[in-house]
Amino acid sequence: xxxATTLTQAPVKVHEDKCIAEKGCTxxxxxxxxxxxxxxxxxxxxxxQFDECWYCLPCETDCPTGAVEVSIPYxxx
Amino acid sequence: xxxxxxxxxxxxxxxxxxxxxxAVKAKEKNPKLKVLLIDKAHVKRSGAIxxxxxxxNNAVIPGHATPEQYVKEITIANDGIVDQAAVMAYAANSFDxxxxxxxxxxxxxxxxxxxxxxxxxxxxxxxxxxxxxxxxMKKILYRQLKxxxxxxxxxxxxxxLLTGANGEVSGVMGFDCRTADFYVIRCKAxxxxxxxxxxxxxxxxxxxxxxxxxxxxxxxxxxxxxHAGAALAxxxxxxxxxxxxxxxxxxxxxVTGPFGGYTANARGERFIECDYWSGQMMLEFHRELQSxxxxxxxxxDHLAEETISEIEHILHSNERPSRGRFHDKRGNDYRKxxxxxxxxxxxxxxxxxxSGIWTNARGETSVPGLYAAGDCxxxxxxxxxxxxxxxxxxxxxxxxxxxxxxxxxxxxGAVAAEQARVSAPLQRSEGPTPFxxxxxxxxxxxxxxxxxxxxxxxxxxxxxxxxxxxxxxAMLATNPHELMRAMEAMSIIDCAEMAxxxxxFRAESRWGLYxxxxxxxxxxxxxWFCHTLLSKGADGSMTMAKKAxxxxxxxxxxxxxxxxxxxxxxxxxEAA
Ligand SMILES: Cc1cc2nc3c(=O)[nH]c(=O)nc-3n(C[C@H](O)[C@H](O)[C@H](O)COP(=O)(O)OP(=O)(O)OC[C@H]3O[C@@H](n4cnc5c(N)ncnc54)[C@H](O)[C@@H]3O)c2cc1C
Ligand code: SF4
Ligand code: SF4
Numbered sequence: 125x126x127x128a129t130t131l132t133q134a135p136v137k138v139h140e141d142k143c144i145a146e147k148g149c150t151x152x153x154x155x156x157x158x159x160x161x162x163x164x165x166x167x168x169x170x171x172x173q174f175d176e177c178w179y180c181l182p183c184e185t186d187c188p189t190g191a192v193e194v195s196i197p198y199x200x201x
Numbered sequence: 202x203x204x205x206x207x208x209x210x211x212x213x214x215x216x217x218x219x220x221x222x223x224a225v226k227a228k229e230k231n232p233k234l235k236v237l238l239i240d241k242a243h244v245k246r247s248g249a250i251x252x253x254x255x256x257x258n259n260a261v262i263p264g265h266a267t268p269e270q271y272v273k274e275i276t277i278a279n280d281g282i283v284d285q286a287a288v289m290a291y292a293a294n295s296f297d298x299x300x301x302x303x304x305x306x307x308x309x310x311x312x313x314x315x316x317x318x319x320x321x322x323x324x325x326x327x328x329x330x331x332x333x334x335x336x337x338m339k340k341i342l343y344r345q346l347k348x349x350x351x352x353x354x355x356x357x358x359x360x361x362l363l364t365g366a367n368g369e370v371s372g373v374m375g376f377d378c379r380t381a382d383f384y385v386i387r388c389k390a391x392x393x394x395x396x397x398x399x400x401x402x403x404x405x406x407x408x409x410x411x412x413x414x415x416x417x418x419x420x421x422x423x424x425x426x427x428h429a430g431a432a433l434a435x436x437x438x439x440x441x442x443x444x445x446x447x448x449x450x451x452x453x454x455x456v457t458g459p460f461g462g463y464t465a466n467a468r469g470e471r472f473i474e475c476d477y478w479s480g481q482m483m484l485e486f487h488r489e490l491q492s493x494x495x496x497x498x499x500x501x502d503h504l505a506e507e508t509i510s511e512i513e514h515i516l517h518s519n520e521r522p523s524r525g526r527f528h529d530k531r532g533n534d535y536r537k538x539x540x541x542x543x544x545x546x547x548x549x550x551x552x553x554x555x556s557g558i559w560t561n562a563r564g565e566t567s568v569p570g571l572y573a574a575g576d577c578x579x580x581x582x583x584x585x586x587x588x589x590x591x592x593x594x595x596x597x598x599x600x601x602x603x604x605x606x607x608x609x610x611x612x613x614g615a616v617a618a619e620q621a622r623v624s625a626p627l628q629r630s631e632g633p634t635p636f637x638x639x640x641x642x643x644x645x646x647x648x649x650x651x652x653x654x655x656x657x658x659x660x661x662x663x664x665x666x667x668x669x670x671x672x673x674x675a676m677l678a679t680n681p682h683e684l685m686r687a688m689e690a691m692s693i694i695d696c697a698e699m700a701x702x703x704x705x706f707r708a709e710s711r712w713g714l715y716x717x718x719x720x721x722x723x724x725x726x727x728x729w730f731c732h733t734l735l736s737k738g739a740d741g742s743m744t745m746a747k748k749a750x751x752x753x754x755x756x757x758x759x760x761x762x763x764x765x766x767x768x769x770x771x772x773x774x775e776a777a
Pocket of ligand 3: 136155156157158159160161176177178179180181182183184194
């Protein structure tokens with residue numbers, strides 16, 4: 125395979141102490157129009173899986189515990 | 202790839218703004234119909250109004266404007282190239298739609314007497330109605346979808362339509378962006394409401410998803426309509442917007458204009474009479490940037506504190522609420538300095554300009570059983586309210602059509618071909634990634650298609666798109682999410698080629714910066730006072746045709762005709 129992976133700092137941070145994905149919450153994953161958030165099945169916490177964010181904020185606004193923090197993506201900050 | 206078969210009377214593709222309205226209205230018209238609303242995102246938070254809206258940009262409200270005035274304004278703003286009957290169908294239904302939205306719980310700004318507080322932003326008339334509490338839009342639409350018992354399928358990316366022996370719609374195909382399950386949905390009619398093609402050009406920041414439009418809107422609807430045989434109109438009339446530099450979102454002059462904000466050059470001087478987004482306005486913006494008087498700014502720092510905090514409340518809580526966050530990081534404060542603006546990359550969006558899948562005043566495309574509404578259709582300057590009004594028109598007419606036609610049969614050969622096309626990237630272990638294909642296409646669009654348009658550059662661009670199209674045949678996707686990006690990249694290549702071919706066909710300049718051709722710098726009404734239509738030719742390649750402008754129903758006199766040509770602020774000759 126000639127496929128490389130390039131690291132990138134994602135604009136969305138999930139505060140794991142507040143995230144209640146282990147109780148079955150998937151709200152942020154459900155609402156994201158770009159489908160870039162996911163639940164880490166080992167940690168049972170939400171995280172940003174793909175760096176393709178429109179900085180639109182439904183994830184942050186709709187999270188029941190205030191666990192999601194969206195920054196403006198670095199390239200346009 | 203598991204195959205999932207479904208059957209509906211009507212499928213509405215895209216559950217953003219116009220889509221939910223079309224689905225609800227079809228059910229209201231005929232509650233027995235099976236109606237599916239399908240979206241690649243989640244209907245609760247999808248589309249341009251994901252976080253709400255700052256206001257109505259084109260409200261036609263008795264006492265403030267008449268439908269005839271509005272049709273006149275839009276005709277003039279579009280250099281005459283409009284189907285006035287289609288604009289009139291919007292204008293005549295605008296107020297009724299506002300009242301219905303009001304009943305549904307949408308909050309519009311009203312004055313002390315309870316009348317709608319309409320503001321003037323356009324060149325001639327008053328049509329802007331603020332929605333300071335506009336962040337509940339999606340919740341209100343979702344409630345209506347549930348009430349009308351519309352079925353909803355989320356996270357399915359529609360890729361192609363199926364058609365029957367006479368070219369009529371017979372089904373819809375797509376795949377789940379999480380499981381890659383392949384969907385085949387038999388239906389009698391479909392409404393496309395997939396929004397703008399917002400990912401054709403590359404934002405100056407280089408960030409692929411840093412677009413003005415919701416990046417879910419990658420031109421899939423334009424591509425699927427084209428492949429189903431539909432005509433697309435006036436695609437050379439690009440969407441190019443004046444946006445906050447790098448943030449690439451609206452500032453927005455519609456909100457701040459009525460409060461006294463305006464677009465200024467580096468010296469803080471006004472250089473355009475009117476901040477309404479038109480091709481002429483963008484051309485003056487472009488000239489100011491080129492002239493050495495730039496950058497161009499949004500000027501608010503002369504306003505009173507209470508005005509600025511009201512503007513901040515609207516701009517930082519609705520529509521694009523991350524604007525405040527962006528300004529904080531930059532140290533921007535509306536009170537202290539002007540906000541740097543820039544010209545966006547190109548796109549297709551009839552919401553703001555005039556190009557898209559050709560539709561008439563009934564929302565019908567040129568394919569039987571296929572309707573289109575909102576930013577992807579061709580009714581000019583339609584904005585959010587136009588998406589709602591045409592959603593309703595399409596919903597009603599599609600419901601009627603479904604009642605009058607027989608069940609359709611599925612062309613299994615076409616299904617097999619599409620399933621093979623869609624699943625191919627997942628079966629490879631090598632090849633360019635969707636990111637690479639998309640990035641390169643959009644970078645080439647900026648290099649070769651961004652106006653001013655130059656024929657020689659367009660020729661090179663077309664050749665390069667062919668190369669990328671070829672490379673894309675070997676594209677790799679390692680999971681269903683990447684497969685979504687891969688299929689979007691294919692739509693983007695189609696749209697880039699459509700943008701180039703339409704632009705090269707219209708051998709004149711029109712619509713200000715949107716179609717400013719260096720090789721044909723003048724407007725040529727003798728040869729080009731017409732629409733252009735792009736469609737798939739018999740040989741499978743893109744073909745162009747002229748279409749006469751429909752006879753006007755609202756006459757335009759010569760004095761008014763050129764009102765939008767006179768946007769530049771007249772300045773007295775400066776003393777030497
Ligand atoms: C930042 C911004 C600010 C704006 N401000 C204003 C304003 O203040 N006032 C105003 O009147 N107008 C405004 N507009 C314009 C207005 O929002 C749009 O004209 C209108 O919302 C378009 O509606 P639509 O239904 O065509 O598209 P959208 O609402 O964008 O819906 C398109 C839907 O299609 C879905 N989709 C796309 N491709 C596929 C596919 N292949 N398969 C399945 N689903 C798909 C998307 O997920 C999305 O849900 C603004 C637009 C933007 C982007
Ligand atoms: S919405 Fe909040 S609590 Fe729920 S999964 Fe996402 S981050 Fe966790
Ligand atoms: S800001 Fe928008 S695009 Fe980004 S993760 Fe949140 S919901 Fe998704």
